[in-house]
Every structure is written in C-alpha cells, then in structure tokens.
Amino acid sequence: MSISNAEVIVTSPGRNFVTLKITTDDGFVGWGDATLNGRELSVASYLGDHLVSALIGRDENRIEDTWQYFYRGAYWRRGPVTMAAIAAIDMALWDIKAKRAGVPLYQLLGGASRDGLRVYAHASGSDYAALSAAIRGYVDQGYTAVRIQTGVPGLNSVYGVSATAKPGQKYDYEPAHRGVDGAAATRPQEEDWDTHAYLNHIPQVFAQVREEFGPGLRLLHDGHHRLSPIEAARLAKSLEPYDLFWLEDSTPAEDQEAVRLIRQHSTTPLATGEVFNSVFDYQTLITDRLIDYVRSAVTHTGGITAMKKLLDFAGIYGIRSGMHGPTDISPIGMAAALHLGLAIHNFGIQEYMPHSDTTLEVFRTSYAFDRGFLHPGETPGLGVELDEELAAQYPYTAAYLPVNRLLDGSLHDW
Numbered sequence: 001m002s003i004s005n006a007e008v009i010v011t012s013p014g015r016n017f018v019t020l021k022i023t024t025d026d027g028f029v030g031w032g033d034a035t036l037n038g039r040e041l042s043v044a045s046y047l048g049d050h051l052v053s054a055l056i057g058r059d060e061n062r063i064e065d066t067w068q069y070f071y072r073g074a075y076w077r078r079g080p081v082t083m084a085a086i087a088a089i090d091m092a093l094w095d096i097k098a099k100r101a102g103v104p105l106y107q108l109l110g111g112a113s114r115d116g117l118r119v120y121a122h123a124s125g126s127d128y129a130a131l132s133a134a135i136r137g138y139v140d141q142g143y144t145a146v147r148i149q150t151g152v153p154g155l156n157s158v159y160g161v162s163a164t165a166k167p168g169q170k171y172d173y174e175p176a177h178r179g180v181d182g183a184a185a186t187r188p189q190e191e192d193w194d195t196h197a198y199l200n201h202i203p204q205v206f207a208q209v210r211e212e213f214g215p216g217l218r219l220l221h222d223g224h225h226r227l228s229p230i231e232a233a234r235l236a237k238s239l240e241p242y243d244l245f246w247l248e249d250s251t252p253a254e255d256q257e258a259v260r261l262i263r264q265h266s267t268t269p270l271a272t273g274e275v276f277n278s279v280f281d282y283q284t285l286i287t288d289r290l291i292d293y294v295r296s297a298v299t300h301t302g303g304i305t306a307m308k309k310l311l312d313f314a315g316i317y318g319i320r321s322g323m324h325g326p327t328d329i330s331p332i333g334m335a336a337a338l339h340l341g342l343a344i345h346n347f348g349i350q351e352y353m354p355h356s357d358t359t360l361e362v363f364r365t366s367y368a369f370d371r372g373f374l375h376p377g378e379t380p381g382l383g384v385e386l387d388e389e390l391a392a393q394y395p396y397t398a399a400y401l402p403v404n405r406l407l408d409g410s411l412h413d414w
Contacts, residue, residue: 032088033333090303116373119352142371145218223250236266293322320348
C-alpha cells in the first residue's frame with residue numbers, strides 16, 4: 001500500500017481555500033486543509049512545487065514518519081507556510097487511515113472523552129444595540145458562549161466587527177478583503193486604531209452585556225495583538241468583574257515574556273496562539289503556566305499529529321484547548337479540530353463560525369451543531385469530502401487581510 005497521487009486544489013466558494021488530495025494505489029482518498037488566509041498561493045506552491053513529488057510511493061500508514069520526514073528532514077523549518085503544508089499532508093493521511101479502518105477519526109485518537117464540544121459564536125456590533133441583538137440571536141440558537149467584539153467611538157472600523165452582520169446570521173465576518181464587486185484585491189485595506197479609546201470603551205460594553213444577559217453566559221474577547229504589556233494588564237484587570245471565559249491575544253504573540261506581566265496583574269483567564277505554528281512558540285507560556293488556553297489551529301500547526309502532542313504537553317500543566325476555528329479554516333480543518341477535541345482529555349472550548357452555504361456545497365460535511373455543541377459525526381475518516389467538479393467553478397480570487405494604523409498614521413499591529 002502506498003501513495004499513488006497527490007494534488008493541490010485551490011478553490012474560492014465565497015472565500016479562498018487550499019486543499020490537498022492524497023490517493024492511494026488501492027483507491028482510498030484523503031483530504032487535508034492547507035489554507036493560510038491572505039497567503040493561500042504560497043502554501044499551494046510549497047506543496048505543489050516541493051512536497052507532492054516526495055509523497056508519491058510513500059507508505060500512507062507511516063504517518064509519524066512522514067511528519068518527521070517533512071519537518072525534521074527539511075533545513076528550513078517551522079513558519080506558517082511550512083506548517084500548513086505539513087498539516088494538510090498529516091490530515092489527509094489520518095483521513096485515509098480512519099477510512100481504511102471504517103471508523104470516524106476520533107476513534108483512532110483514543111475514542112471520545114465527551115459527548116460533544118462546547119463552541120463559542122462571534123457576536124459583534126458597531127454599537128451596543130447591534131451587539132445586543134447579535135448576542136440574543138446566538139443565545140436563541142442555544143449557544144452558551146459568545147465572543148464579544150464591538151465598535152469603538154471615533155474609529156471607522158474595528159477588528160471582528162462586521163458592517164453588515166444581522167443577529168444570529170450564519171456568516172457575518174470576513175476580514176480578508178477583495179476588490180470592488182468581488183474582483184481580485186491588489187493591496188490590503190487600511191484600518192485605524194486608538195488604544196486609549198478602546199481601553200475606556202470595552203469595560204463599559206462588558207458591564208452592559210453582563211447586566212442584560214446575566215452571569216451564566218460565557219463571554220470571550222479578542223484583543224488581536226494590539227496592546228502593550230501594561231495596556232493589556234490594565235484591560236485584563238478592568239474586565240475581572242465581568243468574569244470572562246478568556247481574554248485572547250491582547251499583546252503581540254511572539255513576545256512570550258509579555259504575557260507574564262499581564263498574569264501578574266490579573267486573574268482574567270488568558271488565551272493565545274492563533275498565529276503560532278509549533279510547540280516551541282508555547283514553551284515558556286506552558287511551562288510557566290502563563291496562559292489558560294491554546295489557540296492554535298490544526299491547519300496552521302502541523303496537523304493532527306503535532307497538535308495532539310502540543311495539547312498533551314499543555315495538559316500536563318492544566319492548560320486546555322481553544323482551537324482556532326473561524327471560516328479561514330476550511331471544513332476539513334474544522335473537522336480535524338473536532339475529532340481531536342472530542343478525543344483529548346483537556347478540551348476547553350471550540351471556536352465556531354459556520355461556513356457559508358456556498359462553501360458547504362463544495363465541502364460536504366458530517367459534523368453537526370446542536371444547541372451550543374458540535375460533534376464530528378460517525379462517518380469514517382474526517383467526515384468531509386470535496387466536490388471537485390463544483391470546486392472548479394470557483395477560481396481563486398486574491399484577498400488580503402487589512403493593515404492597521406494609529407490616528408497619527410503610524411503603522412500598528414493588526
């Protein structure tokens with residue numbers, strides 16, 4: 001048994017996705033997600049030009065060895081492009097192994113540790129009235145956890161806030177911008193930022209949310225790497241009365257020591273790692289217990305093999321999972337997170353932003369949402385299949401994540 005073919009498929013059913021298809025000599029097909037938002041073609045090239053040829057003839061059952069071959073065997077290691085490419089290979093091989101065994105993937109990862117995965121939704125609004133309506137829409141659908149992002153007075157646009165969102169709608173925020181009428185973008189859009197206004201506004205918003213929705217709803221917030229360590233410490237301290245489930249990515253993530261200062265000033269739980277792509281990015285954060293939740297995506301962190309090791313390491317220190325899962329992860333990557341989350345002991349919560357109807361026509365899924373919880377389903381493998389003919393009808397269209405400037409014109413973290 002060996003790999004007979006590997007193909008990279010780039011499609012854009014509402015947004016761009018990169019998918020790896022691996023086929024064995026006896027006809028099994030596995031799918032992997034290699035999507036890297038705003039840099040999709042970089043991963044497609046890395047796979048197609050450098051890795052695919054080395055897959056042909058390999059034993060598809062040797063998943064660990066294949067992972068080490070493409071990671072340890074390369075001189076240039078880590079980084080989001082490399083790790084997304086390796087993740088796609090890893091997912092596809094696990095998909096094949098579970099299909100060959102005739103079981104859903106989570107059964108090969110130790111079986112279920114829970115009945116379902118608690119998820120959180122994205123609620124946003126340019127003002128409190130819009131935000132409240134969005135939260136109410138999700139609560140009515142059965143969500144028990146909601147991420148809160150809101151407009152800031154004086155700023156034209158803020159990360160995580162959709163200009164067109166309607167309460168509880170299925171698909172309400174996509175930060176990667178295309179050109180006019182959906183044409184290819186040529187450069188990122190520029191947004192503005194004012195930390196002082198943000199720090200003064202956000203605690204008032206959470207006070208209103210708690211007063212309206214009570215203590216039972218789990219509330220989350222994403223600072224999106226925009227604060228200095230002392231500013232982040234101030235925010236975490238000011239949000240303590242509102243009992244956040246977590247405060248996410250308040251400082252630039254690559255500075256692990258910055259999180260220590262936040263920790264010293266506040267008991268607000270901390271989550272980070274959305275832009276991380278290996279266990280080494282977390283080493284100090286985990287061993288010194290500076291965070292409470294690991295935010296990496298299976299797609300961007302080397303796949304199921306690497307992510308399980310990372311979460312097992314985190315579990316030793318009482319740190320739980322909070323895997324990245326908005327629509328810049330394809331349904332294949334989402335399914336991988338769900339199977340892994342169902343199996344591990346230290347699951348915390350799963351980010352969930354449902355894909356558009358168009359995306360779900362191209363990617364046929366077996367995972368299901370029920371009153372605030374997801375389950376990956378019982379279909380053998382990952383439980384997601386790509387309709388290649390339909391995918392071909394949606395060609396890649398360039399889109400870019402924004403850049404961010406302060407009101408004086410200085411470039412700031414986005």
